[in-house]
Amino acid sequence: MAAGVLPTDSAYGVEGPDTWGSLGTVGSLTQVPAERGSYPLFYAKLAHSLLTGDRPPVDPQNSVEVLRVIERARRTGLEHVSSRN
Numbered sequence: 001m002a003a004g005v006l007p008t009d010s011a012y013g014v015e016g017p018d019t020w021g022s023l024g025t026v027g028s029l030t031q032v033p034a035e036r037g038s039y040p041l042f043y044a045k046l047a048h049s050l051l052t053g054d055r056p057p058v059d060p061q062n063s064v065e066v067l068r069v070i071e072r073a074r075r076t077g078l079e080h081v082s083s084r085n
Contacts, residue, residue, distance in 0.1 A: 013037035 005012050015034035022029040045057035 007038075007040045013039070 007013075013036045015037070017031065017033075020034055021032045023032050024030050042057055048054060049056040
């Protein structure tokens with residue numbers, strides 16, 4: 001949205017290859033395209049959850065666990081890079 005793309009545009013929520021993830025092991029990585037995002041749908045589901053008490057669209061505990069994995073991977077990557085220098 002900061003780039004002027006609206007949720008109604010076909011390019012909305014599509015990430016470029018520079019933001020894709022990598023899967024594999026050192027020396028054998030494959031780029032994995034990011035899934036298309038949908039902030040309007042997410043926030044509609046979140047609003048519904050907050051108003052009705054239904055389950056949220058994303059389990060908060062799972063979000064915390066994902067952040068832990070990402071941080072551990074980031075630290076491991078930094079340690080790997082610094083050990084090579």
